[in-house]
Amino acid sequence: MVEAGAAFAAMNAIGLVAFAAVGALKGSDAGLDLFGVSVLGFLTALGGGTVRDLLVGRVPTSLQTNLEVLLAAAGITLAVMLVQRVDVDENASRSGGSDLMESPAVLLPDAIGLAAFAATGAAVGIEAGLSPFGVVVTATLTGVGGGSLSDLLLARIPAVLREDFYATPAVVGGAVVPPAIALGLPLGATTLLSAGVVLGLRLAAIRYGWRLPTV
Amino acid sequence: MVEAGAAFAAMNAIGLVAFAAVGALKGSDAGLDLFGVSVLGFLTALGGGTVRDLLVGRVPTSLQTNLEVLLAAAGITLAVMLVQRVDVDENASRSGGSDLMESPAVLLPDAIGLAAFAATGAAVGIEAGLSPFGVVVTATLTGVGGGSLSDLLLARIPAVLREDFYATPAVVGGAVVPPAIALGLPLGATTLLSAGVVLGLRLAAIRYGWRLPTV
Amino acid sequence: MVEAGAAFAAMNAIGLVAFAAVGALKGSDAGLDLFGVSVLGFLTALGGGTVRDLLVGRVPTSLQTNLEVLLAAAGITLAVMLVQRVDVDENASRSGGSDLMESPAVLLPDAIGLAAFAATGAAVGIEAGLSPFGVVVTATLTGVGGGSLSDLLLARIPAVLREDFYATPAVVGGAVVPPAIALGLPLGATTLLSAGVVLGLRLAAIRYGWRLPTV
Numbered sequence: 001m002v003e004a005g006a007a008f009a010a011m012n013a014i015g016l017v018a019f020a021a022v023g024a025l026k027g028s029d030a031g032l033d034l035f036g037v038s039v040l041g042f043l044t045a046l047g048g049g050t051v052r053d054l055l056v057g058r059v060p061t062s063l064q065t066n067l068e069v070l071l072a073a074a075g076i077t078l079a080v081m082l083v084q085r086v087d088v089d090e091n092a093s094r095s096g097g098s099d100l101m102e103s104p105a106v107l108l109p110d111a112i113g114l115a116a117f118a119a120t121g122a123a124v125g126i127e128a129g130l131s132p133f134g135v136v137v138t139a140t141l142t143g144v145g146g147g148s149l150s151d152l153l154l155a156r157i158p159a160v161l162r163e164d165f166y167a168t169p170a171v172v173g174g175a176v177v178p179p180a181i182a183l184g185l186p187l188g189a190t191t192l193l194s195a196g197v198v199l200g201l202r203l204a205a206i207r208y209g210w211r212l213p214t215v
Numbered sequence: 216m217v218e219a220g221a222a223f224a225a226m227n228a229i230g231l232v233a234f235a236a237v238g239a240l241k242g243s244d245a246g247l248d249l250f251g252v253s254v255l256g257f258l259t260a261l262g263g264g265t266v267r268d269l270l271v272g273r274v275p276t277s278l279q280t281n282l283e284v285l286l287a288a289a290g291i292t293l294a295v296m297l298v299q300r301v302d303v304d305e306n307a308s309r310s311g312g313s314d315l316m317e318s319p320a321v322l323l324p325d326a327i328g329l330a331a332f333a334a335t336g337a338a339v340g341i342e343a344g345l346s347p348f349g350v351v352v353t354a355t356l357t358g359v360g361g362g363s364l365s366d367l368l369l370a371r372i373p374a375v376l377r378e379d380f381y382a383t384p385a386v387v388g389g390a391v392v393p394p395a396i397a398l399g400l401p402l403g404a405t406t407l408l409s410a411g412v413v414l415g416l417r418l419a420a421i422r423y424g425w426r427l428p429t430v
Numbered sequence: 431m432v433e434a435g436a437a438f439a440a441m442n443a444i445g446l447v448a449f450a451a452v453g454a455l456k457g458s459d460a461g462l463d464l465f466g467v468s469v470l471g472f473l474t475a476l477g478g479g480t481v482r483d484l485l486v487g488r489v490p491t492s493l494q495t496n497l498e499v500l501l502a503a504a505g506i507t508l509a510v511m512l513v514q515r516v517d518v519d520e521n522a523s524r525s526g527g528s529d530l531m532e533s534p535a536v537l538l539p540d541a542i543g544l545a546a547f548a549a550t551g552a553a554v555g556i557e558a559g560l561s562p563f564g565v566v567v568t569a570t571l572t573g574v575g576g577g578s579l580s581d582l583l584l585a586r587i588p589a590v591l592r593e594d595f596y597a598t599p600a601v602v603g604g605a606v607v608p609p610a611i612a613l614g615l616p617l618g619a620t621t622l623l624s625a626g627v628v629l630g631l632r633l634a635a636i637r638y639g640w641r642l643p644t645v
Binding site for chain 1: 245273277281284
């Protein structure tokens with residue numbers, strides 16, 4: 001289990017960098033200034049976990065420890081460097097970010113982060129004694145809350161509400177956790193199972209272009 | 216008082232179903248996918264109480280118990296069925312929800328829910344030892360917070376800020392509570408009084424088309 | 431230090447009135463009704479501190495005490511009176527607020543409020559044992575969170591993310607606090623230092639038209 005724990009920590013770190021980079025790219029595309037780009041990067045990486053911590057009555061770890069913040073700062077720095085490189089190469093000032101966001105170099109680490117975040121959120125919900133619905137909420141919020149808050153700051157309908165098969169893997173990854181715990185699976189193994197479910201569903205959705213129906 | 220308690224629980228249940236249905240209809244009208252429609256339904260029904268619980272330092276009951284969630288799910292299911300029925304009947308794919316939302320079959324249970332939610336919010340504020348202003352805030356947020364959060368997710372100015380006499384009944388229903396408690400009225404009776412004030416004002420506003428002035 | 435404390439309390443009071451007035455003017459400009467204008471006034475004045483209190487696990491003082499609320503109400507009243515005076519004088523119904531917001535009579539007390547709020551936020555972060563990043567977040571949120579929430583309610587990208595040198599003074603004012611505390615400066619003196627840094631930077635930014643670069 002030590003190796004599994006290390007693998008999970010690595011997934012989480014990849015996710016923090018990827019989410020922060022995606023948030024910063026979105027902010028840059030929207031023409032925000034350096035403060036705004038930084039806010040979107042930090043919020044995309046740390047916002048979901050922060051809201052989840054508020055819901056279960058904890059002071060957010062993002063405000064108490066340094067590792068998450070440093071990883072997010074690395075993602076923001078990476079995004080700013082990429083945007084300026086693309087700008088120089090292509091002389092196309094505002095389209096660089098959007099193209100990057102559709103590339104496998106972003107989609108894959110983003111999917112890994114979604115899996116680690118959603119599984120972590122489900123585990124926090126279990127530890128807080130929430131109902132199965134509550135566990136699904138903390139899993140989903142941890143996975144997609146930061147990106148949705150960033151969309152809100154850009155006065156946009158959160159992308160996960162409209163299209164794409166992005167939140168659904170987090171919902172399913174949260175939903176498998178309460179039954180697994182009820183069946184006696186330890187929390188560590190359940191968290192890995194949850195992350196595996198999220199990652200598998202998300203990668204399949206990218207590969208096969210899955211979408212949810214509108215009503 | 217047992218009967219009064221049962222009546223109040225019934226009002227609350229009606230409100231949860233109605234608010235969830237209204238939220239889901241708004242999401243469907245806005246072209247959201249099934250996940251987005253569900254989020255808007257749950258958020259409209261449970262979001263106001265969740266934010267109120269955060270403000271008074273409680274883990275939200277919506278994440279710990281099942282009854283509220285099941286009632287909200289029933290409202291969402293009802294809305295989805297209604298929209299699909301209307302779509303089939305009228306072959307008008309995106310206007311079904313808006314018409315439904317103006318019908319008495321929605322406006323009346325929605326007003327009942329507003330009354331139950333605002334009165335509950337005021338009682339929670341009193342129990343948490345808030346100031347009179349704080350009690351008005353928890354009453355109003357519980358009543359209109361969920362719908363306003365849904366509007367924000369749709370990147371719209373919350374309807375209650377612009378028009379209609381919808382938040383004002385909740386404000387008044389909250390404002391009567393601290394004086395009633397100060398005068399020695401028990402909390403249970405005060406809550407019923409508050410709900411009655413909200414319901415009376417809201418129904419009168421619908422009947423007579425009341426609006427607040429702009430400034 | 432008693433005089434310094436009184437000066438700081440005065441700065442905070444000026445900020446509450448100014449922020450509430452700015453929020454109410456924004457709401458009036460956006461055509462909100464009286465409820466909406468009041469919500470924007472209270473939220474601009476009290477919202478940043480309320481979110482900060484949630485983050486550090488406190489029941490918001492804005493819901494427990496009366497002084498802040500009364501000062502915010504005074505600011506809202508002032509704004510409504512000013513708008514109606516301007517409307518009568520100029521017969522230009524919707525441009526009054528925006529002009530007022532650019533006048534020194536608003537910019538100066540607003541800068542004083544930004545300084546007092548950000549310094550207070552940093553002190554709360556220190557008292558809660560947050561990391562240096564956490565202290566910067568509570569300082570910035572307390573300073574610009576209320577105005578940003580108001581922008582969100584108006585379905586606008588928060589102005590501080592896009593332009594102007596407004597959030598940056600709060601960030602810097604927060605960032606000086608952890609090193610000052612580490613160097614042994616008492617919290618009271620550190621708070622005054624922080625407020626001085628914010629006020630100096632903000633006034634210089636207004637005077638010289640500073641802006642952050644976009645990325």
